[in-house]
Amino acid sequence: MQLTNSFARVEILRQQGYRYCPNPLCSKPLNxxxxxxxxxxxxxxxxxxxxxxxxxxxxxxxxxxxYRVLCAVNNTQPCPKCNAMIEKNEGCKHIACAQCFHEFCWVCRND
Known part of the structure; x- marks a missing residue:
């Protein structure tokens, strides 16, 4: 339950325009x-x-x-609706964004 609450807090901060400092010794949330x-x-x-x-x-x-290289190497791309990064590990080409629940095709990016 504690881990779920941590993820929820991170997601709320991200939706409110925050990003964490990439310095591993800092990692403070920044608006x-x-x-x-x-x-x-x-x-x-x-x-x-x-x-x-x-x-x-x-x-x-x-x-x-x-950005394009990072996405290609990590098999990620932004959601066409909300721009949240999505990682595709396996499965079919039909994707649903975990943030906004928008459904689209991974290959053509159409609904």
Missing amino acids: IQNNIKRRVQCPHCNRSFCRKFGGEYHRWLQCDTK
Whole structure:
């Protein structure tokens, strides 16, 4: 039950525009909802990271390339409705997003 509550808290924070600092020594939740810049700096540990990618800060053109590579390597892609990342491990091509419950085809991304 405690693990379920932890996951629920993480999901609520994510839905409210929070992201966790990628520094494993920090990992504090940061509100990035109103941050329009790509570069986010954690006020707790001063680590900079990419708002979109979540990894190390980098130039804009690298962001889309790194994102596509990351998705391909990890067999993940964003939900076409809410943009939550979905990982496909096995099974059929019909997917349901765990966040918004949108159903779509993994291959063509259509409903």
